[in-house]
Amino acid sequence: MGQGHAATIEYDVVVLGAGPVGENVADRARAAGLSTAIVESELIGGECSYWACMPSKALLRPVIARADARRVPGLRQSVQGPLDAAAVLAHRDYYTNHWKDDGQAGWLDSIGVRVHRGHGRLDGPKRVTVTSPERERHVLVARKAVAVCTGSRAVLPDLPGLAGARAWTSREATSADHVPERLAVVGGGVVGTEMAAAWQGLGSRVTLLARGDGLLPRMEPFAGELVAEGLREAGADVRTGTDVTSVVRRGDTVTLTLGDGSLVEADEVLMATGRAPRTDDLGLESVGFEDGSWLTTDDSCRVAGTDWLYAVGDVNHRALLTHQGKYQARIAGAAIAARAAGVPLLETDPWGAHAATADHRAVPQVVFTDPEVAAVGPTLAEAEAAGRRVRAVDHDMGAVAGAGLYAHGYRGQARMLVDLDTETVIGATFVGPGAGELLHAATVAVTAEVPVERLWHAVPAYPTISEIWLRLLETYRG
Ligand SMILES: Cc1cc2nc3c(=O)[nH]c(=O)nc-3n(C[C@H](O)[C@H](O)[C@H](O)COP(=O)(O)OP(=O)(O)OC[C@H]3O[C@@H](n4cnc5c(N)ncnc54)[C@H](O)[C@@H]3O)c2cc1C
Numbered sequence: 012m013g014q015g016h017a018a019t020i021e022y023d024v025v026v027l028g029a030g031p032v033g034e035n036v037a038d039r040a041r042a043a044g045l046s047t048a049i050v051e052s053e054l055i056g057g058e059c060s061y062w063a064c065m066p067s068k069a070l071l072r073p074v075i076a077r078a079d080a081r082r083v084p085g086l087r088q089s090v091q092g093p094l095d096a097a098a099v100l101a102h103r104d105y106y107t108n109h110w111k112d113d114g115q116a117g118w119l120d121s122i123g124v125r126v127h128r129g130h131g132r133l134d135g136p137k138r139v140t141v142t143s144p145e146r147e148r149h150v151l152v153a154r155k156a157v158a159v160c161t162g163s164r165a166v167l168p169d170l171p172g173l174a175g176a177r178a179w180t181s182r183e184a185t186s187a188d189h190v191p192e193r194l195a196v197v198g199g200g201v202v203g204t205e206m207a208a209a210w211q212g213l214g215s216r217v218t219l220l221a222r223g224d225g226l227l228p229r230m231e232p233f234a235g236e237l238v239a240e241g242l243r244e245a246g247a248d249v250r251t252g253t254d255v256t257s258v259v260r261r262g263d264t265v266t267l268t269l270g271d272g273s274l275v276e277a278d279e280v281l282m283a284t285g286r287a288p289r290t291d292d293l294g295l296e297s298v299g300f301e302d303g304s305w306l307t308t309d310d311s312c313r314v315a316g317t318d319w320l321y322a323v324g325d326v327n328h329r330a331l332l333t334h335q336g337k338y339q340a341r342i343a344g345a346a347i348a349a350r351a352a353g354v355p356l357l358e359t360d361p362w363g364a365h366a367a368t369a370d371h372r373a374v375p376q377v378v379f380t381d382p383e384v385a386a387v388g389p390t391l392a393e394a395e396a397a398g399r400r401v402r403a404v405d406h407d408m409g410a411v412a413g414a415g416l417y418a419h420g421y422r423g424q425a426r427m428l429v430d431l432d433t434e435t436v437i438g439a440t441f442v443g444p445g446a447g448e449l450l451h452a453a454t455v456a457v458t459a460e461v462p463v464e465r466l467w468h469a470v471p472a473y474p475t476i477s478e479i480w481l482r483l484l485e486t487y488r489g
């Protein structure tokens with residue numbers, strides 16, 4: 012169908028991309044009584060459901076559970092064998108619903124959000140052209156707002172040989188149907204460390220190549236150190252300060268050349284080297300922006316210089332995390348609804364209903380390695396760089412009774428960051444087995460700006476790992 016004859020359908024709100032974030036924007040908009048359509052070119056549920064959070068955590072859970080069990084006297088002997096990799100992969104397939112999205116499509120249908128399958132492209136203000144898989148085109152006109160929620164994709168460095176090396180990105184690393192004997196992982200960020208832990212645990216011999224001084228460079232340095240230690244103990248070869256200069260495949264073997272001229276051979280190579288926005292071929296030029304760029308927004312997630320265009324989730328580069336994108340979706344959905352209803356003044360002050368304030372103050376993240384890393388708020392280095400007067404309070408997590416009971420010989424480290432001007436906790440990092448489940452208490456304390464003096468009255472149950480809070484507060488008070 013030519014563009015001149017393309018059918019035109021009007022909605023109040025059109026959402027581009029049905030990942031976790033787009034789904035939530037659509038849900039909030041329709042809950043406010045706005046007619047809402049969502050456009051999806053691949054699978055409803057997005058990267059998170061099929062090639063990121065869900066499959067990666069399904070692969071990691073047995074690896075971490077086994078490592079934990081091996082630290083429990085009396086249980087250790089029963090869990091010495093290898094994992095049943097076929098069963099783990101089958102469980103991963105169950106969690107991705109075998110890469111079918113009928114369940115999520117059914118949910119959108121049940122809440123009254125209209126799904127348009129195909130590639131969406133902006134075509135001037137408030138207009139979106141959808142090209143269906145059958146190459147049919149139609150035009151969606153948004154009376155109130157368009158929300159771009161198209162996410163991000165893996166970015167590959169420009170290395171000699173890489174284009175022909177059939178390298179894995181996060182997509183293959185989370186969906187592979189076999190365990191490679193040797194896996195090289197390039198990149199020491201979150202994807203690199205998690206996938207190194209998963210595949211080493213599943214039986215691969217992993218070589219992790221990171222170019223910085225340590226792993227997880229955006230977190231407190233002790234996090235990367237403990238994760239490197241854990242990976243090495245699991246049998247992985249972890250190398251930091253390493254540059255990869257070429258990646259060449261010959262037959263079944265891929266050879267990586269390192270900066271010092273040495274070679275690493277593997278059966279597969281995972282490039283875990285960061286993300287790029289999925290804004291190429293999005294028609295951004297038709298509304299005054301550059302295709303292929305991250306979209307900068309205000310705290311209501313509205314794109315600067317427009318009164319109708321929103322960018323929510325990975326695509327705005329505020330925090331590349333599902334939970335944070337879904338939070339933005341709740342805020343953006345409320346802002347879209349308020350503006351559509353003609354509310355004269357939105358609540359855009361910090362912590363207001365229409366300001367994604369937590370993006371700046373309290374982004375929680377758990378890295379599901381062994382040990383786990385759980386962090387919220389700035390690191391010490393970030394807080395100091397921002398000119399804040401802070402004190403870092405450190406404590407050995409293993410010194411807590413609950414930790415010793417959880418895992419014999421528990422190794423871990425905690426840091427609480429206190430703002431000395433407000434006497435509130437502005438950040439925390441916990442590294443150790445089971446640390447992920449400690450995080451929300453810290454997120455609540457940071458978000459609510461609870462004074463340290465009041466936290467003194469928040470009594471952790473004995474004997475839980477949460478007693479680390481008491482140790483941190485005792486250390487702070489002296
Ligand atoms: C390996 C890995 C593990 C991760 N693990 C975690 C984790 O444990 N916890 C966590 O919080 N985060 C995790 N993340 C990050 C998380 O996956 C992202 O933050 C999240 O998926 C972002 O959601 P989104 O909706 O913004 O984008 P996406 O999930 O990328 O969804 C965007 C959707 O838009 C569609 N789309 C794109 N362009 C168009 C177009 N032009 N027309 C129509 N549709 C389009 C895409 O097909 C896709 O379905 C992980 C990431 C990776 C890579």
Ligand SMILES: NC(=O)c1ccc[n+]([C@@H]2O[C@H](COP(=O)([O-])OP(=O)(O)OC[C@H]3O[C@@H](n4cnc5c(N)ncnc54)[C@H](O)[C@@H]3O)[C@@H](O)[C@H]2O)c1
Nearest residue numbers: 168198199200201202203222283284285286331377378379
């Ligand atoms: N559990 C979780 O919350 C989770 C899990 C996975 C991913 N994610 C999110 O997904 C996003 C993407 O993760 P990621 O690990 O791909 O990106 P990242 O930016 O966290 O890490 C990429 C790493 O690759 C390195 N790198 C870049 N180019 C390189 C090169 N040419 N050679 C060697 N190293 C190179 C960088 O220095 C960096 O350390 C993150 O922002 C993260 O928040 C979250």
